[in-house]
Amino acid sequence: MDINHINPVLDAFLNVMPQLGLGEVKKKDVTLRGRFIESPGVVVIIGLLGDIKGNIIYGMKEEDAKKIASAMMMGMNVENFDELAQSAISELVNMLTANASTNFSKDNITVDISTPTLIYGKFTANSSSDKVICISMEVNGAIIEVNISLEKNTI
Structure with missing residues (x-):
């Protein structure tokens, strides 16, 4: 895992979240984990393939997912983590990872992303x-764990 693969992902939070009305973004903790990630309740997995390969697991x-989905839907009250709220969170991950992909391209690293x-x-x-x-990223008081597992593609 190259430490340089972290900043494009973190920068995506700073680029995307304010556009969704989620302007309070703070990096909290950084930890090293093994392969197995325990779900905190909601997990979105997205793959990357190209000059680097692997996945990012957002948890x-x-x-917190309902709080973020509510903000994304212009403050609409989200009482249940239903299909609409799930779609909002999936789209958030898609936007974050697509933005990270664009950030990687600024370093001449080409990647494609999978469907979340x-x-x-x-x-x-x-x-x-x-x-x-x-x-761990704090976004307007909600915590999103960003588990990054990327490596240089040797193919």
Whole structure:
């Protein structure tokens, strides 16, 4: 895992969140994890392939996901983590990762992203490599765990 693969992802939070009315973005903790990621309630997995390969696993508590979905839907009250709220969170991850992909291109790193997969409940996700850097991002009081598992593509 190259530490230079972290900043494009973090910069995406600073670029995208304010556009959605979520302007309070802070990096909290950085930890090293193994391959298995315990779900905090809601997990969205998205793959990257190109000059680098791997995945980013975004995780958050269901209450935080509802809070973020509500902000994305112009303050509409989100009581249940239903199809509409799930779609909003999936689209958020898509926007963040697409922006990160654009940031990578500024460093002459070409990547394509997969369609995000959202899962919620109690389970363990399996990242694409044994070394995962987890960055906790606070967004308007909600915590999003960003588990980054990327490596140089040798093919």
